[in-house]
Amino acid sequence: MDNNYVRIFDTTLRDGEQSPGASLDAAEKLEIARQLARLGVDIIEAGFPAASPGDADAVRRISQEVGNSRDGSRTPIIAGLARANKPDINTAWESVRHAAHPRIHTFLATSDIHLKYKLKMTREQVIERVREAVSYARSLCEDIEFSPEDAGRSDPEYLCDVLEVAIKAGATTLNIPDTVGYTTPEEFGALIDGLIKNTPGADKVTWSVHCHDDLGMATANTLAGVKAGARQVEVTMNGIGERAGNTSLEEVVMALHTRPAVFGLQTNIDTTQIARTSRLVSNYTSIPVQPNKAIVGANAFAHEAGIHQDGMLKHQMTYEIMRPETVGVAQSNLVLGKHSGRHAFQTRMKEMGYQLDEKDLNQAFHRFKELADKKKVVTDADLSALIADEFYQPPEIFALEDIQVTCGRHGMPTATVMLRGPNDQKSVHAAVGTGPVDAAYKAIDAIVQAPNTLLEFSVHAVTEGIDALGEVTVRLQSHEPEPRVLGGHGADVDIIVASAKAYLAALNKLVAGNRDAAALYLKQVFAEGSNNGNGT
Numbered sequence: 157m158d159n160n161y162v163r164i165f166d167t168t169l170r171d172g173e174q175s176p177g178a179s180l181d182a183a184e185k186l187e188i189a190r191q192l193a194r195l196g197v198d199i200i201e202a203g204f205p206a207a208s209p210g211d212a213d214a215v216r217r218i219s220q221e222v223g224n225s226r227d228g229s230r231t232p233i234i235a236g237l238a239r240a241n242k243p244d245i246n247t248a249w250e251s252v253r254h255a256a257h258p259r260i261h262t263f264l265a266t267s268d269i270h271l272k273y274k275l276k277m278t279r280e281q282v283i284e285r286v287r288e289a290v291s292y293a294r295s296l297c298e299d300i301e302f303s304p305e306d307a308g309r310s311d312p313e314y315l316c317d318v319l320e321v322a323i324k325a326g327a328t329t330l331n332i333p334d335t336v337g338y339t340t341p342e343e344f345g346a347l348i349d350g351l352i353k354n355t356p357g358a359d360k361v362t363w364s365v366h367c368h369d370d371l372g373m374a375t376a377n378t379l380a381g382v383k384a385g386a387r388q389v390e391v392t393m394n395g396i397g398e399r400a401g402n403t404s405l406e407e408v409v410m411a412l413h414t415r416p417a418v419f420g421l422q423t424n425i426d427t428t429q430i431a432r433t434s435r436l437v438s439n440y441t442s443i444p445v446q447p448n449k450a451i452v453g454a455n456a457f458a459h460e461a462g463i464h465q466d467g468m469l470k471h472q473m474t475y476e477i478m479r480p481e482t483v484g485v486a487q488s489n490l491v492l493g494k495h496s497g498r499h500a501f502q503t504r505m506k507e508m509g510y511q512l513d514e515k516d517l518n519q520a521f522h523r524f525k526e527l528a529d530k531k532k533v534v535t536d537a538d539l540s541a542l543i544a545d546e547f548y549q550p551p552e553i554f555a556l557e558d559i560q561v562t563c564g565r566h567g568m569p570t571a572t573v574m575l576r577g578p579n580d581q582k583s584v585h586a587a588v589g590t591g592p593v594d595a596a597y598k599a600i601d602a603i604v605q606a607p608n609t610l611l612e613f614s615v616h617a618v619t620e621g622i623d624a625l626g627e628v629t630v631r632l633q634s635h636e637p638e639p640r641v642l643g644g645h646g647a648d649v650d651i652i653v654a655s656a657k658a659y660l661a662a663l664n665k666l667v668a669g670n671r672d673a674a675a676l677y678l679k680q681v682f683a684e685g686s687n688n689g690n691g692t
């Protein structure tokens with residue numbers, strides 16, 4: 157393999173999905189995997205099949221479809237995670253074996269803290285287990301990755317012994333995780349350097365790094381690992397992941413891309429797909445991207461200070477180290493408005509990277525026209541929000557038909573909500589709340605009857621101006637059958653409508669999550685005619 161090439165191993169669908177509340181269903185995972193293939197990642201870690209039958213199913217579907225397609229410039233490897241035991245490895249293999257290039261990724265902790273308190277195993281026992289697990293995995297699959305979990309806090313000499321055994325047992329990639337985000341760039345770079353130099357057989361495998369961002373050093377640590385010789389980086393889109401998250405894909409890729417003199421390394425990433433992938437992941441996981449996030453934040457290419465704006469007008473290189481177009485943040489001269497026709501709209505959609513079939517295009521064009529009636533200028537950011545609101549949504553078990561609110565300083569904020577449920581049955585409910593959103597949510601709760609606690613509600617304007625499209629993200633925790641955190645998003649020029657849509661999106665996931673329970677209360681709510689069309 158070309159030594160100047162860095163493989164991008166994307167774990168958005170596995171470690172990223174471990175972010176609190178980010179749970180994705182199989183269809184959402186598949187959609188994200190398709191986009192990751194278009195982005196050009198080398199490996200998609202599609203999930204942890206032994207974690208749940210749902211995850212096993214999602215990994216299998218991704219292996220069958222994305223693992224055999226050429227959506228991007230090449231067909232990605234599909235990896236499934238497995239603990240170092242036969243049942244997990246069998247389940248992972250069953251899920252990934254359908255891919256043209258399957259990989260089993262198995263792991264076992266190596267730090268003394270983990271051995272003593274978590275595994276209750278001796279160092280020798282861990283070595284034996286690694287030998288057994290890796291050789292068993294290799295008997296099933298040619299491409300085996302092994303990770304010594306908590307390597308960042310493991311004894312480097314012991315790590316060399318473990319890794320030597322993994323190589324001899326058939327591992328093809330050795331991934332070194334800083335599981336708890338503890339190391340500094342100097343330490344982590346030195347660790348990788350030492351492991352590559354001191355592990356017998358090191359030249360037979362690809363070295364990989366996997367960092368967490370607990371101290372905000374994940375990207376720096378990953379790049380230090382690359383400088384020390386790692387040629388695979390494990391990353392997630394928008395840096396989502398367990399606790400403070402993983403190394404973000406866009407940061408590492410753009411660092412390598414923007415500083416060739418420092419790194420002299422290439423990746424296969426089509427950088428123009430970055431913004432779109434970021435948006436898709438943010439919408440499906442309901443994890444908003446902070447405005448000042450490097451590369452993909454709303455302000456990443458905004459210049460506010462007068463001196464900066466003056467410099468930019470004189471020459472963009474004064475304050476810009478990357479062009480927004482390079483990461484797919486379109487800088488279009490084409491302004492869409494209510495007089496824009498279908499052709500201009502379709503062209504803009506294509507330029508923004510959306511591939512819509514005839515039906516979806518008509519639907520999107522209809523939404524665009526509605527928006528253009530209310531908003532003078534429709535920007536690319538508006539179009540992205542509109543597409544996300546229309547298409548990146550869970551299946552609609554309950555849909556918002558209508559909503560009316562009254563509110564004011566001294567009145568009783570009241571919302572009347574009409575929802576359409578299964579079989580197109582309509583239900584109306586009115587409720588009073590502390591404010592219009594609270595009233596709307598109470599009215600929705602009365603119809604949907606899915607007990608939950610609202611954990612988070614955030615609203616932001618997609619563009620500037622009083623007519624801006626408002627985007628709302630919510631996160632809630634279900635009460636039954638077991639607590640689960642679910643997110644939803646919605647966009648509209650009316651933020652009460654956007655709020656209702658976001659809440660319904662999360663509730664639809666909740667209802668769909670437990671089909672039996674859903675069937676039961678759908679029956680109660682609609683078939684037994686509780687408020688169908690009558691209001692309260």
Ligand code: KIV
Nearest residue numbers: 263303305306333335
């Ligand atoms: O952070 C970690 O150690 C992991 C391993 C499973 C690679 O995610």
Ligand code: ZN
Nearest residue numbers: 171333335366
């Ligand atoms: Zn991890």
